[in-house]
Amino acid sequence: MSDSIDIINAFALMTNFVILPALSYGSQLALGALAVTLVYSILRFSNFAQGDSMAFGTMIVILLTGFMIGKGWTITGIPTALLVIPIAVIGTSIYMLTMDRLVYRHYRRIKVKQNIVGITASIGVMFITGGIVRFILGASPQRFEDGERFIFSVREFKAFTGLEQGIALKTSQFLTITIAILLVAFLFYFLQKTKTGKAMRAYSDNTELALLSGIDPDKVVQITWLLVAALTTIAGALYGLDKGFAPQQYHLLLLPIFASVIVGGIGSPLGAIAGAFLVSFSEVLLTYAYKKFLIYLLPLSMHPNSLVQLIGTEYKYAISFVILVTVLLIRPTGLLKGKVIVGD
Amino acid sequence: MAYLEGTNLVAAYGVVPILHECSVEVEKGELAVIVGPNGAGKSTVMRVLLGMLEATAGEVKLDGQDISMLSTQERISLGLAFVPQNKNVFPSMTVEENLEMGGFLRLDDINKTIEEVYSLFPILYEKRKQLAEELSGGQRQQVAFGRAMMTQPSVMLLDEPTAGVSPIVMDEIFSNILDVRNAGMAVLMVEQNAQQALNIADKGYVLVSGRNEHTGTGSELINDPEVRKKFLGG
Numbered sequence: 001m002s003d004s005i006d007i008i009n010a011f012a013l014m015t016n017f018v019i020l021p022a023l024s025y026g027s028q029l030a031l032g033a034l035a036v037t038l039v040y041s042i043l044r045f046s047n048f049a050q051g052d053s054m055a056f057g058t059m060i061v062i063l064l065t066g067f068m069i070g071k072g073w074t075i076t077g078i079p080t081a082l083l084v085i086p087i088a089v090i091g092t093s094i095y096m097l098t099m100d101r102l103v104y105r106h107y108r109r110i111k112v113k114q115n116i117v118g119i120t121a122s123i124g125v126m127f128i129t130g131g132i133v134r135f136i137l138g139a140s141p142q143r144f145e146d147g148e149r150f151i152f153s154v155r156e157f158k159a160f161t162g163l164e165q166g167i168a169l170k171t172s173q174f175l176t177i178t179i180a181i182l183l184v185a186f187l188f189y190f191l192q193k194t195k196t197g198k199a200m201r202a203y204s205d206n207t208e209l210a211l212l213s214g215i216d217p218d219k220v221v222q223i224t225w226l227l228v229a230a231l232t233t234i235a236g237a238l239y240g241l242d243k244g245f246a247p248q249q250y251h252l253l254l255l256p257i258f259a260s261v262i263v264g265g266i267g268s269p270l271g272a273i274a275g276a277f278l279v280s281f282s283e284v285l286l287t288y289a290y291k292k293f294l295i296y297l298l299p300l301s302m303h304p305n306s307l308v309q310l311i312g313t314e315y316k317y318a319i320s321f322v323i324l325v326t327v328l329l330i331r332p333t334g335l336l337k338g339k340v341i342v343g344d
Numbered sequence: 345m346a347y348l349e350g351t352n353l354v355a356a357y358g359v360v361p362i363l364h365e366c367s368v369e370v371e372k373g374e375l376a377v378i379v380g381p382n383g384a385g386k387s388t389v390m391r392v393l394l395g396m397l398e399a400t401a402g403e404v405k406l407d408g409q410d411i412s413m414l415s416t417q418e419r420i421s422l423g424l425a426f427v428p429q430n431k432n433v434f435p436s437m438t439v440e441e442n443l444e445m446g447g448f449l450r451l452d453d454i455n456k457t458i459e460e461v462y463s464l465f466p467i468l469y470e471k472r473k474q475l476a477e478e479l480s481g482g483q484r485q486q487v488a489f490g491r492a493m494m495t496q497p498s499v500m501l502l503d504e505p506t507a508g509v510s511p512i513v514m515d516e517i518f519s520n521i522l523d524v525r526n527a528g529m530a531v532l533m534v535e536q537n538a539q540q541a542l543n544i545a546d547k548g549y550v551l552v553s554g555r556n557e558h559t560g561t562g563s564e565l566i567n568d569p570e571v572r573k574k575f576l577g578g
Contacts, residue, residue, distance in 0.1 A: 195448070198437070202445045205434040212394075212428070213491070214420050214449035 010296035012165040016154070018284050024173040024242055026280030027180035031235035032253065033260040033272035034187065035228045041204040041267050042224040043104065045118020049126040050232065050257055055133045055250035056095060057233030058240045060088040062137065062144045069146065079147045079171065081237055088237065093229035099125050100225055108221070126251075133247050141246035145172060165296075172241040183234060184273065187227065191269070196223060204267075252317060256283070259320040263327050265334025274335060279320055287313045345408060347372045347530045348393070348424075348499050353402035355385075355392050362388045363554040365402070370530045370547070372498065375521065377562070379538035379575060380551035386534040387429070389551070390501050393532075394426050395419050406499070421449055425497035429504040429534075432488035435477035439468050442476055442487050446494030454494060461490035464523065482513035489520065500524060502533035506540075518544055539576050542566050550575060 032050055039047040047053075064084035074080050103121050112118075150156075151174045154166030191197040203210040203220045211217065236250065243249070260279045264271025290308035298304075311319065327334060346369035355363040362385045370376040378386045391397040393404055395416045403412045411419055420426075434442050443461055447454035462469035465486040471479060476487050485505060492500060505521065506514040514537065522544060525531045535541035542548050545562035550571055558571050565571050 195444075198441055198445060199448060201437060202434045202441075202448075205436050206431050208396075209428065209432060209434060209491075210445070211416060212420060212426050213445050214417050214495070215445070216417070 005299065006164075006296045009163055009165040010293055012163055012167050013293055013296065016165070016167045018281075018288055020167070020169065020173055022277075022281045022284040024170075024176040024238075025284065026277035027176045028235050028239040028242065029253075029256055029260050029280055030273045030276035031180055031183065031231045031238070032257040033264070033276045034184070034269055035231040035235070036257055036261050037267060037269050037272045038224055038228050038231070040261070042200060042220060043108075043118065044113070045104075045115050045122060046258070046261075046266075047228075048119060048122040048254065049099075049129055051251045051254035052126045052129040052133065052247075053092070053096070053232045054236030054239070054253060055245075055247050056129050056236075057088055057092040057229070058236035058245050058250065059133050059137050060091040061085060061233065061237045061240070062142065062245060064088060065144045065146075074146065077148045079145055079175070079241060081144055081146075081241055082175065085234060085237055089230045089233045092233045093226050095129075096225045096229045096232075097222065099129075100221065105221075108217075130247060130251055137245075137247070139247055141244050141249070143244045145241050147171065170242070172238065176238040176242060179234060179238065183231065187231075188269070190227075200224065255317050255324075256280075256320040259324040259327075262324055263334055265336040268334070268336045271334055271336035278335075279323060282323060283316050283319050286311045286319055287316050345405075346370060347407055348532065349405045350389065350393050351403055351405070353389065353392050353399050353404075355388055355397055355399045357388075357397075361554065363392065363399075366551065366554055366556055367402075368393075368532065368549055368556075370499070370532045372530045373525060373528050374546045375525045375531045375533070375544065376547040376549065377541045377545035378532070378534045378549045378551055379536075379541060380549075380557070381575070383553075384551040385554040386551055387503050388554075390426065390503055390532070390534060393501060394424060417449075420495060420497075423495070423498035424501065425492040425495055425499065426501045427488045427492045427503065427505060429507055433476040433484050433491065436475055438473055438475055439479070439487055440472040442491050443468075443494055446491035449495060457494055457496060461493055464493075464520065465490060482509045482516065485509060485513075485517060486520070489517075493524075497529065499530040499532070502531065504534055504536055506535065506537055514540070539566070542576075 032054060036047055036050050039045065061081050061084055064087055065080045068074060068080050068084060075083065103125055104118065107117050107121060148171055151169040151171055154168045157168065158166040191201060199210070199215045200220050200223065202213065203215055203217065256279050260275035261272050263278055264273070264275030287309065291304050291306065294308060295303050349369040351367050352365040353363050353367065354365060366385065366389060368376065368378060368389055378389060380386055388397065392399045395414060399412065403410055405411065406422055406424070411422065434445060437445070443458050444454065447457060467483055468486055468490060471483065476484060479487065502521065505517050509517065518540065521531060521533065533541065542562040542565050548560060548562050548565040549556060550558035550565065558565060558568065560568070566576070
C-alpha cells in the first residue's frame with residue numbers, strides 16, 4: 001500500500017463500499033416508501049404491514065424461483081427471480097385485495113376516519129402476514145440469487161483500470177437501480193397523466209368531491225392495492241437478491257421505510273424517494289469503517305490505528321430511529337411539504 | 345310538477361332531527377334560494393336531495409322519476425351537480441385537472457365543455473396550469489363551479505357560493521349563476537346573504553328549524569314585513 005495521498009483509489013473504495021450499496025439499498029427503501037405513501041394518501045392509514053408484506057411477496061418469488069430451477073426453466077445469466085416477479089406480483093395483489101376485503105374495508109364502510117384505527121388493523125395484518133411467511137418458508141435466512149453474480153467483478157475492474165482498489169457491480173445492484181428508476185417513472189407517469197391516476201390523486205385530495213364527480217371509491221382502492229402489491233413485491237425481491245431473505249430482517253425494514261416516508265414529508269411521493277436515499281446514505285456512511293479510506297487520503301504520520309467506524313453495524317436501525325425522531329421534533333411536515341400526522 | 349322536487353323530507357344526523365317535512369322544488373330555467381338562520385337545515389336539504397344523507401321519510405323526484413333510493417353517483421349521472429361550500433376543489437391538482445375530474449363519468453369528448461367553462465370564466469383559462477390551492481377565493485369558487493358544470497348537468501345545487509368572498513366577487517358569482525339559469529338549468533342555492541340572494545331569485549324558501557316557514561317569489565319574500573323583520577334585518 002502506498003504512503004502518498006491517493007484520491008482515485010480512495011474514491012474507488014468509497015464507490016464500492018458506500019455509494020453503490022447505499023444507492024441500491026436506497027432504491028429498495030424508496031419502492032417500499034412509495035407503497036406506504038400510496039396507502040397513506042388513498043386509504044389514510046400508515047401501513048405497519050409493509051415490511052411483512054414485502055416478505056410475503058418475496059416468499060412467492062422464492063417459491064416460484066425454486067420451482068423454475070427444479071424444472072430447469074432458467075435463462076443463463078439472468079436471475080430466475082426476475083422472471084417470476086410478474087407472477088409474484090399477481091399473487092401478492094390477490095393477498096392484499098383479500099386482506100382489504102376481510103379487514104380494511106369494514107373500517108372504510110363504517111367511515112372511521114382516524115389513522116390510528118387503520119394502523120391498529122394493519123398491525124394485526126402485519127402479524128398474520130409475518131406468521132404465514134414463517135409457517136411456509138420458516139424463519140431462517142435463505143438466498144435465492146442464481147445466474148451471473150456480477151456485471152463486473154473487482155478482479156475484472158482492477159485488470160481493466162490497473163487500480164489497486166477495485167469496484168464490483170453486483171447484478172442485484174444493477175437490477176435494483178435500473179428497475180427502481182423504471183418503476184418510479186411508470187408510477188409518476190401513471191399518477192400524473194392517466195385518467196385513473198388522476199382519479200386516485202383526486203380521491204386523495206378531496207374524497208367527498210371525488211365521489212361527487214362520480215369517481216368510484218372501490219375501484220380507486222383496488223387499483224391502489226395493485227400498485228402497492230407491485231411496489232412491495234419488487235422492493236422485497238430486489239432487497240432479497242441483494243442481501244438475502246430473512247423474515248425478521250424484512251419485518252425490521254419497517255423502521256427505515258417509515259423514516260424515509262416521514263423525512264420526505266408523508267403523502268409526498270417525491271419526498272418518499274428523497275427520504276429513502278437520505279436514510280440509506282446515513283446508514284451506510286455512519287456504519288462504514290473509514291480506516292482504509294483515510295489511509296489513502298492522509299500522510300503516513302496521520303494514519304489512523306482504529307477502524308474509524310462511527311457506529312457499529314448492529315446499531316444501524318438506531319440511525320433510522322434517530323432520523324425519525326429528529327424530523328418529528330424539528331420539522332414534522334418533512335423535508336418536502338407533507339402532512340403532519342395527526343388523527344384526522 | 346317541478347323538474348326537481350323534494351317532498352316532505354325528514355332527516356336526522358344520528359339521533360338529532362334536522363328536517364321536519366321540509367319541501368323544496370325547482371323548475372328548469374329557474375333560480376330557487378333557500379335562506380334561513382344557522383342550523384335551520386339549509387345544507388341538509390341539499391345533502392338529502394343528493395343522497396349524501398339518507399332521508400327517513402319523504403321523496404326526491406327528478407323529472408317525475410323517484411330517485412330517493414339512488415346513490416349519489418347515480419344521481420350525478422342523471423344530471424344533478426353540486427358545488428359544496430367548503431373543500432369544493434381538488435387543491436393539489438391544476439385547474440384543468442379539476443375540470444377533467446368533473447367530467448370523469450363522461451365517455452365522450454369533454455374538451456368542448458372545458459372550452460365552455462373557460463369562455464364563462466376567462467381567468468381560469470389563464471390559470472389552467474396552476475394548482476387550485478394557489479388561486480384566490482373567488483377564482484377557486486369559479487373552479488368549483490366549472491368542475492360541477494363538466495357533467496353538463498340539468499340541475500345545479502350550490503351551497504353558499506358566496507361564503508367568504510368580497511362583495512365585488514359576490515356580484516360576479518351571482519351574475520354567473522344567473523347566466524347558468526338563463527342557459528336553462530335548474531339552480532337551487534343555499535345562501536347566507538339572504539337579501540342579495542332573494543333579489544335575484546325566482547323563488548325563495550325561508551327555512552326555520554327544518555320546516556318551511558315562508559315560501560314565495562323572491563320579491564314577495566323581500567316585501568313580506570315578517571320576513572324582513574326576522575331574517576333580513578328590518
